[in-house]
Amino acid sequence: MIVNNNCLYCGACAGVCVADAIDVQELKIVIDEEKCTKCGLCVKTCPVAAIEME
Amino acid sequence: MDIDTDIVVVGAGPGGSLAAREAAKHGANVLLIDKKAEIGSPKRCAEGVSKSGLEELGINPDPRWIARKSTGVRLVSPDQTSVWLDEDTIDIPESGYVLERKVFDKHMAMDAARAGAKIMIRTRATAFERTDDGVIITAERMQEEVKIHAKIVIAADGPESRVGRWAGLDCNTKFNNMESCVQYEMAGLEMENNNVIQLYFGSVAPGGYTWIFPKGDDIANVGIGVLKTHTDKPAIEHLNEFIKNCPETQNAQAVEINMGGDPVGGLIKERVGDNILVVGDAAGFVNPLTGGGINSALESGAYAGIVAADAIDSGDYSAKNLQEYVKLTDENIGEGYDKYKKAKEYLLSLNDDELNDIAHEFVKQEVDEISPKTLLKLLIKVSPKALLKLGKLF
Ligand SMILES: Cc1cc2nc3c(=O)[nH]c(=O)nc-3n(C[C@H](O)[C@H](O)[C@H](O)COP(=O)(O)OP(=O)(O)OC[C@H]3O[C@@H](n4cnc5c(N)ncnc54)[C@H](O)[C@@H]3O)c2cc1C
Numbered sequence: 327m328i329v330n331n332n333c334l335y336c337g338a339c340a341g342v343c344v345a346d347a348i349d350v351q352e353l354k355i356v357i358d359e360e361k362c363t364k365c366g367l368c369v370k371t372c373p374v375a376a377i378e379m380e
Numbered sequence: 381m382d383i384d385t386d387i388v389v390v391g392a393g394p395g396g397s398l399a400a401r402e403a404a405k406h407g408a409n410v411l412l413i414d415k416k417a418e419i420g421s422p423k424r425c426a427e428g429v430s431k432s433g434l435e436e437l438g439i440n441p442d443p444r445w446i447a448r449k450s451t452g453v454r455l456v457s458p459d460q461t462s463v464w465l466d467e468d469t470i471d472i473p474e475s476g477y478v479l480e481r482k483v484f485d486k487h488m489a490m491d492a493a494r495a496g497a498k499i500m501i502r503t504r505a506t507a508f509e510r511t512d513d514g515v516i517i518t519a520e521r522m523q524e525e526v527k528i529h530a531k532i533v534i535a536a537d538g539p540e541s542r543v544g545r546w547a548g549l550d551c552n553t554k555f556n557n558m559e560s561c562v563q564y565e566m567a568g569l570e571m572e573n574n575n576v577i578q579l580y581f582g583s584v585a586p587g588g589y590t591w592i593f594p595k596g597d598d599i600a601n602v603g604i605g606v607l608k609t610h611t612d613k614p615a616i617e618h619l620n621e622f623i624k625n626c627p628e629t630q631n632a633q634a635v636e637i638n639m640g641g642d643p644v645g646g647l648i649k650e651r652v653g654d655n656i657l658v659v660g661d662a663a664g665f666v667n668p669l670t671g672g673g674i675n676s677a678l679e680s681g682a683y684a685g686i687v688a689a690d691a692i693d694s695g696d697y698s699a700k701n702l703q704e705y706v707k708l709t710d711e712n713i714g715e716g717y718d719k720y721k722k723a724k725e726y727l728l729s730l731n732d733d734e735l736n737d738i739a740h741e742f743v744k745q746e747v748d749e750i751s752p753k754t755l756l757k758l759l760i761k762v763s764p765k766a767l768l769k770l771g772k773l774f
């Protein structure tokens with residue numbers, strides 16, 4: 327999972343992540359690759375297309 | 381560092397600050413934490429709020445956090461037919477003031493402090509753990525690890541809603557209920573009426589709407605919420621298109637961008653557990669039709685604060701003893717939401733042509749006062765499916 331510079335740490339992606347894999351920190355988000363199931367819901371939810379799946 | 385407190389509130393949005401204020405007022409030791417460097421900033425909000433909702437919670441209007449008063453609403457159909465409704469005609473939820481949320485949120489936190497709550501900013505909860513008689517919230521305060529020992533945690537962490545999940549509650553937002561939102565605060569708008577909030581419906585915003593909420597003569601929040609089950613394009617592409625095409629925004633310039641998720645699926649059932657209550661967006665306290673959640677975050681926070689303080693008093697922090705919060709919020713907020721949810725489902729079932737037909741019918745009619753009955757009559761006239769979907773509501 328790659329988070330690009332469009333991200334403004336709003337947390338919309340973390341809210342829908344069933345795996346609770348997204349940590350919204352103050353100035354960045356961190357995706358726990360071990361928890362992530364690659365479901366893609368965060369990618370779809372992000373209003374500014376900030377998450378890309380490799 | 382180790383800290384002991386009766387109640388720790390995670391998140392100093394409107395929900396958390398009211399919870400902290402009420403719990404402190406009712407005699408509990410309260411610690412309110414937020415990861416932000418500045419409470420209220422960046423905002424994730426179009427800032428529309430209902431006047432009466434604030435009054436009911438004893439929040440006196442303060443010019444420092446009111447950007448503008450709104451006197452009504454303009455609903456715009458896909459073919460640009462406008463339906464103008466003013467506040468005397470219809471009770472418009474989440475309207476009355478357009479706030480300056482960065483200032484408002486800070487003031488709500490200040491009120492909590494005045495009531496006796498302690499506040500720690502730049503303090504981010506990272507873990508939840510149960511102990512024999514309470515919980516430990518681990519938090520990162522800049523570089524330092526803080527262990528907060530509390531009897532009760534109030535999770536007010538907004539749409540991320542992670543603290544409740546860490547406690548084992550089923551409170552994450554389903555993908556199909558999360559409005560994906562983005563907004564610009566803009567200057568240089570040419571608004572036909574800069575005293576009303578505007579909502580644009582139809583394919584301009586699949587699964588949601590586009591809004592213009594005025595904050596000044598030529599200043600407004602211009603934003604969009606879409607359901608990603610209804611479109612493949614990112615919300616920002618829909619918004620940019622709207623801004624380019626709408627005569628009011630075409631020449632305006634953005635001075636700020638905001639984004640966020642708005643959970644519109646209705647109240648989360650599991651909003652208490654042993655030693656925990658969940659408030660605001662984190663528990664789905666957002667009007668499913670309008671997406672407005674400030675008023676109900678405040679209200680749910682207030683109930684949670686009172687119930688938690690009572691539990692501290694009685695020494696019983698079990699889910700059973702905290703059920704009163706569920707009852708209060710069901711009665712005062714949840715029941716209304718069921719109706720709004722049905723109305724939203726109906727709205728989502730309409731295509732552009734049907735929305736246009738309804739708008740035309742509205743414009744034809746002289747509406748002095750809109751009651752749910754007259755509204756339903758009008759909708760049925762245009763499309764019989766309204767009866768099917770809405771009939772039982774009124
Ligand atoms: C674009 C957009 C427009 C909107 N427009 C409107 C509107 O016009 N009117 C309206 O009524 N509602 C609107 N809403 C909804 C409204 O913003 C929310 O319902 C409201 O802010 C919810 O308040 P809250 O206190 O529950 O959460 P929030 O205001 O989201 O506050 C949560 C707080 O918790 C903090 N936090 C989160 N995780 C942690 C952690 N781990 N540790 C410490 N702190 C943490 C955050 O920093 C934040 O300060 C809009 C939402 C969006 C996205």
Ligand code: SF4
Nearest residue numbers: 333334336337339372
């Ligand atoms: S939804 Fe997008 S902008 Fe918001 S935190 Fe997630 S990746 Fe960043």
Ligand code: SF4
Nearest residue numbers: 343362363365366368
């Ligand atoms: S792909 Fe799915 S599991 Fe992975 S971070 Fe995104 S939402 Fe979570």
